[in-house]
Amino acid sequence: HPNAKQGQTYTIATDVTFAPFEFKDESGEYVGIDMELLKAIAEDQGFKYEMKPLGFNAAVQALESKQVDGVIAGMSITDERQKKFDFSKPYFDSGVVMAIAETNKEIKSYKDLKGKKVAVKTGTEGAAFADSIKDKYGFKTVSFDDSANMYDDVKGGNTVACFDDYPVIAYGTTQHNGLKMVTDKEKGASYGFAVSKGQNKELLEKFNAGLENLKANGKYDQLMNKYLGKQA
Ligand code: GLN
Known part of the structure; x- marks a missing residue:
């Protein structure tokens, strides 16, 4: 449900296959850096969400038409997109x-x-x-x-x-x-979590606060190491 208020569930769209950021594991579950990062941030900040793997372009379109509350999909923070969307602090250089x-x-x-x-x-x-x-x-x-x-x-x-x-x-x-x-x-530009321009300020603030906490407590580094090993 878009624009989730207290106790409601945010709808977040993602790509279908973009390893190591989002992809299905052997059991058909979506895993990857984006999936685990958002999960850890939501736990840290105490919010609920539902993940929709729509494909990258469809996810961006869904955000633009406000059918979803946010996108996490290895989405680059470009100048053009910043006209339409508000982005979190960058979480990965690409x-x-x-x-x-x-x-x-x-x-x-x-x-x-x-x-x-x-x-x-x-x-x-x-x-x-x-x-x-x-x-x-x-x-x-x-x-x-x-x-x-x-x-x-x-x-x-x-x-x-x-x-x-x-x-x-x-x-x-x-x-x-x-x-x-x-x-x-x-x-290329760094990746950020995106919400519609002027919408979901609260969700964006929670994302940024959670990201900062995960960087401070070592969980961000653990996650990068898990998926990227020496590459990170
Ligand atoms: N980072 C690229 C972009 O934002 C590709 C993202 C993707 O394909 N999931 O355009």
Whole structure:
């Protein structure tokens, strides 16, 4: 129920598959940094919420139309989004990187994308970055709603590369997801928890206060270590 008051339950939207931030474990439960971070913050601050894995673009749209109270989905704090949403303090530094199939020996730089198709995920910073360089390097983009389908398209060879968040691609390669990186990461914005502009100030304040407490009591670091190990 949007705009939850005392004792009510907030509705929070997230992505469907964006490991290590949100993904289903073997038992079908949603786990990951975002899932556990919000859980720990809610416990610390004493609020209840219901999590809706809608997909990234759908989650952002749902927030914009005020169908949900907040979004936690590895969502980058961009200037454009700050016009529509209020963000928490940043909780994770990110960036965008190109990924290609592990078996691909042809693509070594953006120049090699000339005349090729590149996969992007609708509404993301990675898609915006690909759009910003596609004319310069002469490639076309193909859009996907979630990261898993985008990676499958690259592995299947329909598209030769994709652009996604560095921490997600880096984690994927440690899980042997069939992709590799051949270029450096591009600068990207940090992740924040978002609420509609001017709405749910209370929820945002609780998120920030909880985040600060988890950083002070070591739980934030424990969580990062759990999912990222030495990468953190
Ligand atoms: N960080 C990227 C963005 O905000 C991608 C988020 C995602 O795909 N879940 O656009």
